[in-house]
Amino acid sequence: MKGVITEIERFSLKDGPGIRTTVFFKGCNMACKWCHNPETLSVKPQLMVYPKNCIGCGACVKACKAGARTIENGMLHYDRSVCTDCGACAQNCFTGALVMSGKEMTVEEVMSEILQDRGYYRNSGGGVTLSGGEVSTQPEFAVELLKALKNENISTAIETNLYAPWSVYESLMPFVDLVMFDIKVFDSSAHKKWTGVSNQRILENAKRIADSGKPYLVRTPVIPGVNDNEEEIGNIAEYVGGLGGAQYYELLLFNPLGESKYDALQVKNDFAGTRPTKTEGAERLEQVAKRKSGLPVRVG
Numbered sequence: 001m002k003g004v005i006t007e008i009e010r011f012s013l014k015d016g017p018g019i020r021t022t023v024f025f026k027g028c029n030m031a032c033k034w035c036h037n038p039e040t041l042s043v044k045p046q047l048m049v050y051p052k053n054c055i056g057c058g059a060c061v062k063a064c065k066a067g068a069r070t071i072e073n074g075m076l077h078y079d080r081s082v083c084t085d086c087g088a089c090a091q092n093c094f095t096g097a098l099v100m101s102g103k104e105m106t107v108e109e110v111m112s113e114i115l116q117d118r119g120y121y122r123n124s125g126g127g128v129t130l131s132g133g134e135v136s137t138q139p140e141f142a143v144e145l146l147k148a149l150k151n152e153n154i155s156t157a158i159e160t161n162l163y164a165p166w167s168v169y170e171s172l173m174p175f176v177d178l179v180m181f182d183i184k185v186f187d188s189s190a191h192k193k194w195t196g197v198s199n200q201r202i203l204e205n206a207k208r209i210a211d212s213g214k215p216y217l218v219r220t221p222v223i224p225g226v227n228d229n230e231e232e233i234g235n236i237a238e239y240v241g242g243l244g245g246a247q248y249y250e251l252l253l254f255n256p257l258g259e260s261k262y263d264a265l266q267v268k269n270d271f272a273g274t275r276p277t278k279t280e281g282a283e284r285l286e287q288v289a290k291r292k293s294g295l296p297v298r299v300g
């Protein structure tokens with residue numbers, strides 16, 4: 001069995017306790033307009049193009065059998081409409097101008113990268129986090145990978161949007177030590193406007209996770225113009241506190257680093273130029289979140 005993985009990040013300190021390796025799954029069942037990993041939305045491997053890195057050697061033109069990379073009047077052109085995302089050009093481009101996002105990997109291949117760092121997990125109380133994209137969009141692969149991790153006594157966590165049917169989480173839960181999930185927007189119609197889906201199932205799944213006794217924590221991405229106000233964060237925080245038993249509640253400030261990825265994929269970025277909520281505003285939201293949730297609150 002193979003999964004499509006965009007990245008395996010070693011020595012991560014932000015995806016759960018201790019030193020962790022984070023495995024980013026490709027594919028998502030939501031479409032948040034502010035997503036800072038737009039290359040993870042589609043499950044298919046995709047070509048990302050960074051023209052500034054191109055030295056004009058022409059190797060990609062020779063490699064491309066689809067006619068998507070061409071030279072016209074001495075200028076390099078790329079036609080995404082005929083590109084098959086086969087990756088042949090990227091294999092021949094050594095400057096970083098063409099990069100494939102997403103690679104099919106077996107569980108054994110992923111594990112061989114993970115096992116290099118098992119000493120760090122043990123000494124730091126860390127482990128492995130399955131993230132994305134959305135881990136629940138490749139559930140069979142996720143279960144097999146989680147089983148392999150548990151066979152090696154490695155602590156496991158998932159980061160999820162909680163939008164999959166509950167049956168998917170039931171299949172993952174026996175092999176997961178910590179669940180980290182998002183509640184992004186509280187009002188259901190606003191949630192649909194910004195993410196493409198209603199939050200009804202997410203809130204139902206949140207309740208089920210809390211009732212299951214599995215260790216969990218909740219995060220909210222703080223997005224300027226979407227939910228960076230006291231009423232919205234207060235509503236979410238109150239709901240999170242009411243679930244009972246969350247380790248903590250975390251506010252994740254907007255991450256503008258995805259901008260170059262939108263350009264590389266040639267897709268529209270609705271949040272181009274947006275910057276994170278300023279320190280004063282973030283501190284105010286932190287206080288509201290603490291008061292309404294009754295939980296420890298982190299801002300990241």
Ligand code: SF4
Pocket residue numbers: 053054055056057058059060061076092093094095097098
């Ligand atoms: S192979 Fe890379 S560096 Fe060479 S022309 Fe193509 S994109 Fe540019």
Ligand code: SF4
Pocket residue numbers: 047063064065066067068069082083084085086087088089090
């Ligand atoms: S990914 Fe394949 S089809 Fe697309 S430009 Fe590169 S070689 Fe051509």
